[in-house]
Amino acid sequence: MKVVALVVAAGRGSRMGAKERKPYLMLAGKPILAHTLSEFERCSLIDETVLIVAKNDVEHSGVSILKTFEFKKVSRIIVGGLKRQDSVWEGLKALKNDSELVMVHDGVRPFVSQEVLEKSIHETFSCGATITAVPVKDTIKMVSERKEVLETLDRDKVWMVQTPQTFRLDILKRAFEKAFKEGFYGTDDASLVERIGVKVKVIPGSYENIKITTPEDLVLGEAILQRRA
Secondary structure, X not given: OEEEEEEEEOOOOHHHOOOOOHHHOEEOOEEXXXXXXXXXHHOOOOOEEEEEXXXXXXXXXXXXXXXHHOOOOEEEEEEOOOOHHHHHHHHHHHOOOOEEXXXXXXXXXXXXXXXXXXXXXXXXXXXXXXXXXXXXXXOOEEEOOOOOEEEEOOHHHOEEEEEEEEEEHHHHHHHHHHHHHOOOOOOOHHHHHHHOOXXXXXXXXXOOOOOOOOHHXXXXXXXXXXXXX
């Protein structure tokens, strides 16, 4: 099976409060996106990587990321859409017919491990759809619009979802087609797959596999890199 990774880096990143877009912010002297792509470059089970960026970042990412760090597996750069779901759909439409399994990953989630990548691929070969997630550590409560507690959820049954999320290409395309036909936007790719009745298996991830969203996450990211070193 040919495995293709879609690395999505087209978001605006307004919560970061920086002039530079999040994927290109420096982390230990290297752009966040370069850290992320390095993990996919290293994975022997991934045949090709497609990078999805904002329209104004195509040239920037091509020069400052791909050429500078000489990523061989990145086959093309795709312009993303208005929302994340639109961006992933643009990537899916660009895939060749020989692609059979697709892995979707956040461009600003640079600490994904080789173990998680490999296990996600192997499990998806068997079941067709997987997500990476970790159990919540804190008590989770459902709250009303008036900020009143409605229910305390069973912590043992609640997980925080990460990426990669990996699917057979035919399953994910069918899910996206149905979603757009019905005007549905989900919070992640798996929510679209769930809507077409496909069971999604959870792959235990890592608490280090953070998505860098705020300035505090950059500090945490530096600490993760120092610990790994």
